[in-house]
Amino acid sequence: MRSLLPSDPDARSGPGEPNPWPEHELETVERCPLCGSRDRRMLYQGLADRVFFCAPGKWTLYRCNACNSGYLDPRPTVESIGRAYASYYTHEPAGGRAQTSIAGRGLRRVLQDNYAASKKAVLNDYLNANYNLELRPTLPWIRWAISASPRRRLNAGMMVRHLVRKRPGARLLDIGCGNGAFIGWARTCGWAAEGLDPDPRAAAAGRARGMPITVGSLPDTGFPEARFSAVTMSHSIEHLHDPAAGLREVCRILEPGGTLWIATPNFASAGHAFFGSDWLALDSPRHLVLFTASSLISTLSATGFVAIRPVRRPPIAEWYFTTSHRVALRDEPFSRDGSELPFGLRLRAVVADWQALLRPTRGEEIIVTAERQQ
Ligand SMILES: [Zn+2]
CATH class of the missing domain: 3.40.50.150 (Vaccinia Virus protein VP39)
Known part of the structure; x- marks a missing residue:
């Protein structure tokens, strides 16, 4: 069900005018699903699936005046929501990168690979020290190279959630x-x-x-x-x-x-x-x-x-x-x-x-x- 991350692969189907979602598979949402307030204003009408182009229907989104969150009303029922995931990309098996032998690559590529492996080992050491992990291999004592860089610290933290x-x-x-x-x-x-x-x-x-x-x-x-x-x-x-x-x-x-x-x-x-x-x-x-x-x-x-x-x-x-x-x-x-x-x-x-x-x-x-x- 994970969605919308930049590392994920392409959507595959093309755009088109959606059919209506079957009436009996819709439910009304009269209160904010988060705070329960009925006080709301309509924000958008006629929203359609323009991300994966697989879900039928046009949708209305409300903003709750009490907590400012947004929610659809009506929306697909729990039983029918699967219809909206027909070409969702987490269905695809994760592919592995093909390995090539060192003999097939130049010296420059080997040096690049060694540099990348060293960077990874430094990162492993930083993550182990800060998040109590067991990553291997490590290159100890120079984890400051990550500690000293706000951008690298942000990236490292995100990697391990x-x-x-x-x-x-x-x-x-x-x-x-x-x-x-x-x-x-x-x-x-x-x-x-x-x-x-x-x-x-x-x-x-x-x-x-x-x-x-x-x-x-x-x-x-x-x-x-x-x-x-x-x-x-x-x-x-x-x-x-x-x-x-x-x-x-x-x-x-x-x-x-x-x-x-x-x-x-x-x-x-x-x-x-x-x-x-x-x-x-x-x-x-x-x-x-x-x-x-x-x-x-x-x-x-x-x-x-x-x-x-x-x-x-x-x-x-x-x-x-x-x-x-x-x-x-x-x-x-x-x-x-x-x-x-x-x-x-x-x-x-x-x-x-x-x-x-x-x-x-x-x-x-x-x-x-x-x-x-x-
Ligand atoms: Zn609310």
Whole structure:
């Protein structure tokens, strides 16, 4: 169910006028799914799937006047939402890069590879020291090369989802894991990592590569209480019909003091303010609820979490601006040879990234860590 990350592959189908979503597979949403308020205003009408071009229907998005989050009304029912994921890309098996022998490459390439391996070993040492991980090989004593660079620190933190492993063998669950790319990396780091995803095809692709993935979704995971030391939700909470019920379940399956890491698009971002109904992360009808930092923090607080902290992430505005610009042009947002961002918009994206560094709650994405109360 993971969506909209810049490292993911292209969408494959073409644009077209959507058919209506079947009437009996819609449900009305008269109250804000986060705060319960009925006070709202209509923000956009006629939204269609202009990201993956596979979901039928036209959609209306409301903004809650009480908590400023966004939500669709009406929306697909829990039973029918699978219809919106027909060509979603986490179905694709993750490909491995073909290996070539050293004999087939020049000396320059070998030196480049050695340099890259050394950089990786320095990064491993930094991550092990700061996040209690077990990455190998390491190149000790020069981890300051990363500590001294704000950009490298941001990138390194993002790689491990800002999670400090409490002990060897600690369990991590990635909810909305797709085909399990993060699970594989987390296991390399030394986590006992597993995944949960509602899509049986994505889960099968991950399992074929040895990833332990359970088919299922929030709020009924079926896991025992306090099983996990950490739970991650990368771009999955906005897909839930009842995010609060989902977070209560996450709280239940986390051990006391366990950490939840969430990343989700920011409804209060500069990109949304600029692109409006063309902002990529509206992604109707897959994104049912769109959060602001404060509505996410309030929901976490109301569902049993403490120590709730927004986290800075590496710059990403250019990616959101580029894909949203293509949505505005009715182009395929993830095409490798799609329209480039004009200079003026690129400049705006740079400004948006600087603003996000100063105020993470205004960035294109919200990233928050929180703990289950001890
Ligand atoms: Zn609300």
